[in-house]
Amino acid sequence: MISTPEAVLELSKTSNKILSENNPSKIRDFITVLIKNIFELNMPKKDPVLLLNGRIYKDIIEIRRSAYNILQRYQVGDKVLDEDKKFIEELFSYHPIALSKLSSMTNILIGIHRDGENETMCFMVEKQGEFADISYIKAIKGFLQHKEADAEQDALCQLQETKDKIITILIKVLKDNPLMIKHLTQQLQLFCPHRSADTKTIKFYMKNLLAITEKYPAISEYTISLSIEKFLEIEFESELDKLDNLMSEFINFLHKSYSPSIFRHILSVFKTHILTTYQTLYIQHIILNLCNFSSTNQELFLSLLIKEIYSLKQTSASSAYIISFLLVYPDLSIICIKHLLYFCLKISKKPLKIQHCKDVMKYLVFLLALKSEYLQEEMIRKKTEKLLKKYGLLKNMPLHEGVDYTEIIALAGYCGDLCFCTLYLPFHGDMPDFKLCSVYFSQNLLLTQHKKRKRCMSIDLPKEFFTRKRIFSIDETKIMDKNDCASSVTTVGS
Numbered sequence: 001m002i003s004t005p006e007a008v009l010e011l012s013k014t015s016n017k018i019l020s021e022n023n024p025s026k027i028r029d030f031i032t033v034l035i036k037n038i039f040e041l042n043m044p045k046k047d048p049v050l051l052l053n054g055r056i057y058k059d060i061i062e063i064r065r066s067a068y069n070i071l072q073r074y075q076v077g078d079k080v081l082d083e084d085k086k087f088i089e090e091l092f093s094y095h096p097i098a099l100s101k102l103s104s105m106t107n108i109l110i111g112i113h114r115d116g117e118n119e120t121m122c123f124m125v126e127k128q129g130e131f132a133d134i135s136y137i138k139a140i141k142g143f144l145q146h147k148e149a150d151a152e153q154d155a156l157c158q159l160q161e162t163k164d165k166i167i168t169i170l171i172k173v174l175k176d177n178p179l180m181i182k183h184l185t186q187q188l189q190l191f192c193p194h195r196s197a198d199t200k201t202i203k204f205y206m207k208n209l210l211a212i213t214e215k216y217p218a219i220s221e222y223t224i225s226l227s228i229e230k231f232l233e234i235e236f237e238s239e240l241d242k243l244d245n246l247m248s249e250f251i252n253f254l255h256k257s258y259s260p261s262i263f264r265h266i267l268s269v270f271k272t273h274i275l276t277t278y279q280t281l282y283i284q285h286i287i288l289n290l291c292n293f294s295s296t297n298q299e300l301f302l303s304l305l306i307k308e309i310y311s312l313k314q315t316s317a318s319s320a321y322i323i324s325f326l327l328v329y330p331d332l333s334i335i336c337i338k339h340l341l342y343f344c345l346k347i348s349k350k351p352l353k354i355q356h357c358k359d360v361m362k363y364l365v366f367l368l369a370l371k372s373e374y375l376q377e378e379m380i381r382k383k384t385e386k387l388l389k390k391y392g393l394l395k396n397m398p399l400h401e402g403v404d405y406t407e408i409i410a411l412a413g414y415c416g417d418l419c420f421c422t423l424y425l426p427f428h429g430d431m432p433d434f435k436l437c438s439v440y441f442s443q444n445l446l447l448t449q450h451k452k453r454k455r456c457m458s459i460d461l462p463k464e465f466f467t468r469k470r471i472f473s474i475d476e477t478k479i480m481d482k483n484d485c486a487s488s489v490t491t492v493g494s
Contacts, residue, residue, distance in 0.1 A: 031183060032187055039205055039208060047151065048144070048148045048150065063091070067088070067136045071122070092123075106126050108126070195234050220262055225265075267300060270284070306318075309360060321427075322336055333367070333371070334380075340364050345383060358393060361397065362423070364384075365394075365397070368380075384411060399421070
């Protein structure tokens with residue numbers, strides 16, 4: 001495998017020679033070689049530098065001997081002083097629970113530790129007149145682990161520099177031979193590690209895959225699809241630490257390389273992969289994060305979901321996403337509620353399709369119960385009352401536990417038993433295991449506490465929603481021709 005600057009230079013010369021020959025077979029083989037070298041995790045072994053208190057030790061035994069000599073140099077009850085104290089303080093900073101052990105520390109002393117019938121000398125920490133023993137052996141183990149991690153990170157950075165140079169060569173070949181993109185995607189799929197691979201291997205693959213995509217955006221749609229497929233596999237295996245690492249790399253890439261076309265690719269993959277799986281807990285938060293970029297993104301996302309409902313596809317899942325999303329972005333609520341009400345009124349007239357109406361209404365009444373101010377609008381109140389009374393939808397309808405449905409029940413005039421459960425709210429899950437992604441995601445999106453968001457300039461759905469020949473007009477509550485849509489568009493704030 002190529003891992004030295006000299007080998008990379010030789011590879012660059014080979015690429016120039018192959019490109020000059022313009023032989024498709026050789027170019028394909030060369031791309032395969034480049035991909036193999038990019039994704040091979042051939043990390044060089046690097047010994048840790050055991051630097052402690054300004055001195056580099058040759059091995060861990062020497063550090064242990066130094067700590068033991070300090071312990072023997074003092075009598076029980078003596079305070080550790082001067083250079084000895086500096087050495088011990090720095091060593092103890094690597095203790096597994098150093099923060100609790102050393103906080104408010106005033107002195108380090110020599111004490112006696114009881115181990116069964118035996119008594120041994122040990123280091124003691126004095127805090128506010130109280131004493132607690134602290135193990136220098138555990139501190140040395142923590143120190144070694146820390147230094148080994150630093151050495152591994154340095155080796156990984158050095159390796160990544162080499163991989164970046166190979167990626168540059170690959171991009172040059174691809175730009176001169178754009179027809180090789182199909183072969184490239186085949187190789188990317190071939191070298192994709194299995195979901196059971198360790199976090200380091202998969203993260204290394206993801207990092208380099210996204211580095212190639214960043215320099216060659218023509219494969220972004222394929223990359224996004226491949227990445228989300230891998231996320232789904234890992235989420236279903238409940239390997240949350242691995243998923244956290246991969247998604248943080250992915251979202252960092254999206255933030256650096258964001259464009260409207262990338263968001264459209266994300267929406268497309270969301271529709272085909274995430275929405276159809278239903279009840280994912282983590283991956284869908286990528287969409288919520290990207291919707292912070294602009295109100296257009298929010299509208300595009302909602303329009304996709306409403307189209308899914310109107311086409312009778314994924315009505316329950318789409319409704320869950322819409323309502324959970326509206327609790328985060330309430331400015332879009334009125335227009336969406338009216339679209340959903342119209343759908344329910346229309347579909348409820350068809351007995352064979354009444355289940356689609358129920359799927360939407362269980363989430364819609366949840367929102368109206370939670371945000372009763374929406375019922376103050378006469379049109380929403382009347383249409384909701386009509387649906388609930390005429391079709392008796394509250395009977396056997398699953399209602400969200402802990403929400404007050406009193407006003408909805410009164411509106412429906414319902415006197416029967418109620419069925420409570422926990423509704424799936426995709427953007428209101430608890431994500432305590434996600435540490436790296438917490439930079440991008442809220443740890444707890446509570447139903448009653450939302451971060452204040454920038455107000456959208458318009459609450460109307462974008463033109464992409466009006467793809468059919470005939471659509472619903474919110475203002476006139478009737479069916480109208482597509483050409484008349486423009487006249488029904490209204491803007492908030494005018």
